[in-house]
Amino acid sequence: MANFELTREYIENLRLLIEQKDEETLLQLLGELHPADIAEIYEELSIEEAKYLYFLLDDDTAADVLIELEEEDRLRFLKALPSEVIARRFIDKMDSDDAVDVLSELDEERQKEVLSFLNDISVAGDIVDLLHYKENSAGGLMAKELIKVKESWSIITCLRSMRRQAEEVDEVYFVYVVDNDGILKGTLSLKKMLLSATDTIVKDIYNPDVISVNADVTSEEVSNIMNKYDLVVLPVTDSIGRLVGRITIDDVVDVMREEAEKDYQLASGITHDVEVSDSVFRHTKARIPWLMIGLVGGLFGSRVISVFEGNIDDNPQVAFFMPLIAAMGGNVGIQSSAIMVQSLASGSLGIESNLKKLLKELSVALLNATALALLVFAYNMAIGSVFALTLTVASAMFSVVMFASLFGTFLPLFLHKLKIDPAMATGPFITTLNDISGMFVYLLLAAYFFGVFV
Amino acid sequence: MANFELTREYIENLRLLIEQKDEETLLQLLGELHPADIAEIYEELSIEEAKYLYFLLDDDTAADVLIELEEEDRLRFLKALPSEVIARRFIDKMDSDDAVDVLSELDEERQKEVLSFLNDISVAGDIVDLLHYKENSAGGLMAKELIKVKESWSIITCLRSMRRQAEEVDEVYFVYVVDNDGILKGTLSLKKMLLSATDTIVKDIYNPDVISVNADVTSEEVSNIMNKYDLVVLPVTDSIGRLVGRITIDDVVDVMREEAEKDYQLASGITHDVEVSDSVFRHTKARIPWLMIGLVGGLFGSRVISVFEGNIDDNPQVAFFMPLIAAMGGNVGIQSSAIMVQSLASGSLGIESNLKKLLKELSVALLNATALALLVFAYNMAIGSVFALTLTVASAMFSVVMFASLFGTFLPLFLHKLKIDPAMATGPFITTLNDISGMFVYLLLAAYFFGVFV
Numbered sequence: 001m002a003n004f005e006l007t008r009e010y011i012e013n014l015r016l017l018i019e020q021k022d023e024e025t026l027l028q029l030l031g032e033l034h035p036a037d038i039a040e041i042y043e044e045l046s047i048e049e050a051k052y053l054y055f056l057l058d059d060d061t062a063a064d065v066l067i068e069l070e071e072e073d074r075l076r077f078l079k080a081l082p083s084e085v086i087a088r089r090f091i092d093k094m095d096s097d098d099a100v101d102v103l104s105e106l107d108e109e110r111q112k113e114v115l116s117f118l119n120d121i122s123v124a125g126d127i128v129d130l131l132h133y134k135e136n137s138a139g140g141l142m143a144k145e146l147i148k149v150k151e152s153w154s155i156i157t158c159l160r161s162m163r164r165q166a167e168e169v170d171e172v173y174f175v176y177v178v179d180n181d182g183i184l185k186g187t188l189s190l191k192k193m194l195l196s197a198t199d200t201i202v203k204d205i206y207n208p209d210v211i212s213v214n215a216d217v218t219s220e221e222v223s224n225i226m227n228k229y230d231l232v233v234l235p236v237t238d239s240i241g242r243l244v245g246r247i248t249i250d251d252v253v254d255v256m257r258e259e260a261e262k263d264y265q266l267a268s269g270i271t272h273d274v275e276v277s278d279s280v281f282r283h284t285k286a287r288i289p290w291l292m293i294g295l296v297g298g299l300f301g302s303r304v305i306s307v308f309e310g311n312i313d314d315n316p317q318v319a320f321f322m323p324l325i326a327a328m329g330g331n332v333g334i335q336s337s338a339i340m341v342q343s344l345a346s347g348s349l350g351i352e353s354n355l356k357k358l359l360k361e362l363s364v365a366l367l368n369a370t371a372l373a374l375l376v377f378a379y380n381m382a383i384g385s386v387f388a389l390t391l392t393v394a395s396a397m398f399s400v401v402m403f404a405s406l407f408g409t410f411l412p413l414f415l416h417k418l419k420i421d422p423a424m425a426t427g428p429f430i431t432t433l434n435d436i437s438g439m440f441v442y443l444l445l446a447a448y449f450f451g452v453f454v
Numbered sequence: 455m456a457n458f459e460l461t462r463e464y465i466e467n468l469r470l471l472i473e474q475k476d477e478e479t480l481l482q483l484l485g486e487l488h489p490a491d492i493a494e495i496y497e498e499l500s501i502e503e504a505k506y507l508y509f510l511l512d513d514d515t516a517a518d519v520l521i522e523l524e525e526e527d528r529l530r531f532l533k534a535l536p537s538e539v540i541a542r543r544f545i546d547k548m549d550s551d552d553a554v555d556v557l558s559e560l561d562e563e564r565q566k567e568v569l570s571f572l573n574d575i576s577v578a579g580d581i582v583d584l585l586h587y588k589e590n591s592a593g594g595l596m597a598k599e600l601i602k603v604k605e606s607w608s609i610i611t612c613l614r615s616m617r618r619q620a621e622e623v624d625e626v627y628f629v630y631v632v633d634n635d636g637i638l639k640g641t642l643s644l645k646k647m648l649l650s651a652t653d654t655i656v657k658d659i660y661n662p663d664v665i666s667v668n669a670d671v672t673s674e675e676v677s678n679i680m681n682k683y684d685l686v687v688l689p690v691t692d693s694i695g696r697l698v699g700r701i702t703i704d705d706v707v708d709v710m711r712e713e714a715e716k717d718y719q720l721a722s723g724i725t726h727d728v729e730v731s732d733s734v735f736r737h738t739k740a741r742i743p744w745l746m747i748g749l750v751g752g753l754f755g756s757r758v759i760s761v762f763e764g765n766i767d768d769n770p771q772v773a774f775f776m777p778l779i780a781a782m783g784g785n786v787g788i789q790s791s792a793i794m795v796q797s798l799a800s801g802s803l804g805i806e807s808n809l810k811k812l813l814k815e816l817s818v819a820l821l822n823a824t825a826l827a828l829l830v831f832a833y834n835m836a837i838g839s840v841f842a843l844t845l846t847v848a849s850a851m852f853s854v855v856m857f858a859s860l861f862g863t864f865l866p867l868f869l870h871k872l873k874i875d876p877a878m879a880t881g882p883f884i885t886t887l888n889d890i891s892g893m894f895v896y897l898l899l900a901a902y903f904f905g906v907f908v
Contacts, residue, residue, distance in 0.1 A: 034683055227711070229490050248686070249704070249707070269792075276797040283793075284818055287818070291785060294782055295826060309774075312766070316766040322773065323752060327780065327784070332741075335745075364738055367734070368738060375749060431785070
């Protein structure tokens with residue numbers, strides 16, 4: 001199976017086949033595809049077409065496709081199906097972490113109904129356990145399916161038990177070693193098993209250096225740990241160290257990607273996760289809130305400027321540099337806040353004291369502010385601006401860059417302390433604040449210098 | 455081994471022990487740590503302290519720590535070591551992909567020297583092969599170490615061969631199935647092996663649905679494929695389909711993270727990868743280029759405004775709304791470009807035609823522009839601004855939002871076509887361009903409306 005590329009021709013052909021109800025050809029086409037590809041195709045079809053295709057799939061594939069669908073599309077499907085079908089056709093075929101993801105999108109009433117239709121009580125029990133965890137925690141990310149062996153077993157006993165356990169698990173990456181109380185002791189690599197005699201005791205060959213997390217740890221921390229230690233699977237324990245589940249890297253990659261996209265979008269002034277192919281309404285909804293903040297801020301800024309109407313009337317050149325000062329405040333503020341946001345997100349703030357961080361940011365700001373102020377000073381001298389204007393622009397540039405740097409550094413830290421996403425501090429919010437304060441400082445300095453020199 | 459948290463106390467204690475040359479306690483402390491933790495500690499120590507610690511480590515750990523170090527720190531170390539030590543102590547102990555990463559940081563002369571000191575000619579051969587691939591391609595990401603079996607073998611033959619192969623491979627995730635010419639045919643899951651009788655032939659049980667990539671594919675594409683299909687390992691083939699290596703998800707996670715951080719930083723106007731803990735000089739160097747673009751743009755903008763000095767002199771209220779119009783152009787432009795950049799990066803542009811995309815973006819822009827223009831119109835009516843100003847601000851808002859949306863959408867597409875990173879189109883660059891053009895349109899409209907109505 002090569003990597004599949006969706007084309008318009010492919011979709012058109014598929015639509016034709018659906019219209020002709022050509023089951024045979026369709027089944028053959030679908031058979032060649034990965035569930036992720038089928039999910040991609042679904043998003044290009046009408047609901048009716050998609051439904052028709054969906055019921056051609058076997059149960060396992062149908063469950064996999066459901067997981068790969070976008071949340072909205074999935075919800076629409078689930079709403080249209082009776083609880084029994086959801087239970088037997090989907091939940092029963094899924095890994096426990098996926099089952100929980102799907103179930104948690106339904107309301108509580110519906111969840112209970114679906115669970116009551118599950119055949120296997122142990123599957124239902126696992127899912128109920130998992131539903132207790134917060135979505136953004138290690139417990140919310142983990143699956144119950146894993147392979148574990150006791151430290152007292154021999155390799156041959158392990159193999160026998162693993163055969164049984166493997167029937168429930170999709171892929172075997174690691175074998176976990178526990179003691180009689182179920183406390184996680186370490187891992188047994190498949191490589192070690194391949195290389196050891198069959199009567200070797202697990203205790204003598206397992207690797208006790210296992211990195212694990214408590215189920216309450218946040219998914220951000222999970223992602224940082226798996227990334228730092230280059231892990232593919234991370235075992236999860238309860239508060240007394242018993243092995244309760246495992247998190248695989250693909251789920252964490254999704255978390256990471258969403259986190260990075262969210263930060264990027266906040267920095268760009270977009271509130272929802274939108275893609276080019278989303279509807280006009282969704283695009284507008286994602287963009288308008290930040291534009292409103294910009295608008296209100298700008299209107300407020302216009303009031304600030306109007307206070308200085310007399311000055312502008314007397315010296316209209318003051319207006320020339322207003323957009324420059326406003327823009328530089330915004331630019332510097334975004335830079336400073338972006339660096340903080342990224343360091344907070346990756347947990348790489350280091351062990352420097354806050355005082356040292358403050359001093360460093362002050363030095364960077366001082367360097368940038370001095371350089372930029374000198375440049376505009378030289379520019380205004382060169383083009384022969386009046387001296388009051390030259391002084392105003394240079395000193396306003398200096399103040400604005402200093403202020404925006406410090407503000408951009410400390411606002412994310414402050415939000416982080418308040419448990420608000422520090423990424424809120426980037427983008428239009430900080431630009432607007434710096435625009436207004438920059439304008440105010442600039443016009444105040446203009447009033448002062450033009451008062452002294454003119 | 456629990457998750458390690460670096461504290462200032464820990465570092466101070468370690469420094470004291472290094473000063474006292476207390477080898478025994480240090481070895482005990484280091485023994486408890488993961489190479490990634492040791493690398494983290496190194497970044498807090500002086501070069502002399504770090505070197506002392508480094509030579510206490512055994513070869514395998516030393517090699518792992520080297521990989522985990524930041525590129526700069528690693529280079530400093532490597533420069534100080536003779537080629538023979540690099541070859542025997544590091545390269546020989548590493549997976550081929552890591553070995554290539556380290557080697558490619560050295561100059562060509564040094565690479566050859568190091569390679570000549572390798573004991574195992576097949577390791578050296580693998581590395582030379584890998585050095586041919588571009589860093590940002592599947593070939594550049596892959597490692598040569600993998601476990602493969604022939605489709606004609608029985609399970610028992612496989613196990614015997616795998617025991618031999620496993621000695622060279624760190625972790626076994628998948629067993630690849632090839633034919634007699636080495637062409638990749640599929641995978642054999644360890645689960646299937648556990649569940650099958652030992653005389654079963656591979657041909658009868660292997661899974662032929664394997665997703666693979668050609669070695670020339672870009673790392674961006676590799677990351678999209680692994681993400682879409684939730685893969686942990688991806689086999690790499692040459693142009694005739696022979697299995698030549700495999701890429702593991704942890705290497706791709708690094709690529710993804712770097713890619714996301716770079717986009718985020720470009721959107722925030724930062725050129726290099728900087729962290730809070732980096733030096734003042736590095737911070738300044740990362741920030742000043744974009745500030746210069748903002749400065750030059752702003753100064754150019756001031757020239758544009760000065761052309762309209764007469765208008766401002768006659769009607770100083772025109773100046774009140776200049777920062778608002780400039781800021782809104784910037785905000786809208788960043789939103790539009792961010793959505794395009796993200797869609798281009800994730801390959802999720804969909805199969806809509808360019809015309810349809812244009813029409814959609816036009817609709818979104820029209821909605822936003824109309825809403826914002828009506829709002830500022832109402833605002834100016836409410837505060838009783840002169841009618842010429844009210845009309846100017848509203849119509850400028852409309853034009854600026856329309857223009858910035860379209861510009862923000864098409865600039866990234868255009869850069870992408872030119873094979874320039876579209877993320878360059880976000881951040882200060884687009885803000886500045888939209889600032890200037892917004893200012894120009896606004897003042898032009900002001901000149902017109904004040905000419906007509908006043």
